[in-house]
Amino acid sequence: MRIGELLGAGRSADVYALDEEWVLRRYRDGMDATPEWIVMAYLAAHGCPVPRLGPRDAKTHPGDLVLERLTGPTMLDALLAGEVSADEAGALLAGLLAELHTVPARLSPDPGDRILHLDLHPGNVMLTDRGPVVIDWSNAAEGAPALDRAMSALILAQIAVDTASPLADPAHTLLRALAPRLAAAGPLPDPDLAEAARHRTANPTMSPHERALVGPATALVRDLTG
Numbered sequence: 001m002r003i004g005e006l007l008g009a010g011r012s013a014d015v016y017a018l019d020e021e022w023v024l025r026r027y028r029d030g031m032d033a034t035p036e037w038i039v040m041a042y043l044a045a046h047g048c049p050v051p052r053l054g055p056r057d058a059k060t061h062p063g064d065l066v067l068e069r070l071t072g073p074t075m076l077d078a079l080l081a082g083e084v085s086a087d088e089a090g091a092l093l094a095g096l097l098a099e100l101h102t103v104p105a106r107l108s109p110d111p112g113d114r115i116l117h118l119d120l121h122p123g124n125v126m127l128t129d130r131g132p133v134v135i136d137w138s139n140a141a142e143g144a145p146a147l148d149r150a151m152s153a154l155i156l157a158q159i160a161v162d163t164a165s166p167l168a169d170p171a172h173t174l175l176r177a178l179a180p181r182l183a184a185a186g187p188l189p190d191p192d193l194a195e196a197a198r199h200r201t202a203n204p205t206m207s208p209h210e211r212a213l214v215g216p217a218t219a220l221v222r223d224l225t226g
Contacts, residue, residue: 011205012138020069022054027063031138037065039106039140043115046103049096049133070133075122079170086170089122090177093152096120096134098185101145108142116141116148118199121155122174146189149182150196153225157217158200158210179224188225193218 003024004017012031016024027033040050054066075092078084084092097120105113117124118139126133156178159171182188197218201211 010136017069018066022066023069025065025067026061027138030063032062033065033138034062036137036140039115040137042106043100043103043137048100048103049131050137051133051135067135070126070128070135072126072128075125075127075132078127079122079174084127086173086177089174090181092125092132093120093122093178094181094185096125096132097145097149097152097182100134101148101185105142112144113142114145114148116143116145116151118148118151119155120148120152144192146186146192147195149185150188150193150221151199153179153182153188153221154193154196154200154214154217157220158213161213161216161220162210175220175224179221183225188221190222193221 002018004019006014007017007023008015012029013025013027016026018024025033034056037053037056040053043050044053051070052068054068056066060066073081073083075084075089079086079089097117100117100120101114103115104111105115117134117137118141119136120134124134124136126135153175156171156175159165159167160175162168165171197214200206200214200217
């Protein structure tokens with residue numbers, strides 16, 4: 001397998017071109033990507049919009065994922081370019097969460113549990129010719145859908161309350177469009193919002209400044225979702 005140019009770099013992984021059809025996503029710390037591959041394969045079997053998966057066998061490096069090479073902007077880029085409105089993006093995010101939460105948990109015996117993304121925000125949605133595709137399933141888990149909705153709201157709220165960020169105003173506008181749609185899908189109980197806040201605070205990729213925003217962000221989400 002010949003690894004080509006670096007296409008993108010996230011907080012924990014890099015994406016390299018393989019050819020016109022496939023890319024390689026590699027974790028820098030060597031984290032095993034097998035659980036992520038299994039979840040994505042399970043979601044694909046249920047018709048969820050995830051990237052197509054390349055082959056994986058005993059010779060595959062544990063930290064590597066071969067994925068479909070997607071063409072199109074992220075929802076974040078489209079928002080900032082004015083190609084998608086906040087209202088459209090809010091409806092799309094809420095719809096993607098609702099679609100995901102129709103998929104029963106793969107392992108949990110609790111009939112109310114579902115597959116959760118736990119990092120679904122505009123930077124993790126690619127707008128392709130075949131529709132939106134959700135990427136980066138490294139945080140995926142199983143549990144109550146309210147936790148996933150709370151996480152998406154909280155991620156946006158952290159940016160919205162960051163007065164030093166040039167994305168604060170767009171994030172606040174999007175959150176205002178998203179919040180009522182999340183609330184319409186079901187309540188966001190305080191325990192789930194508190195759990196989302198704990199997840200965010202414990203995220204090792206966040207800076208101390210970002211962690212300090214979790215409290216004000218939680219209050220904003222609570223205010224907007226009632």
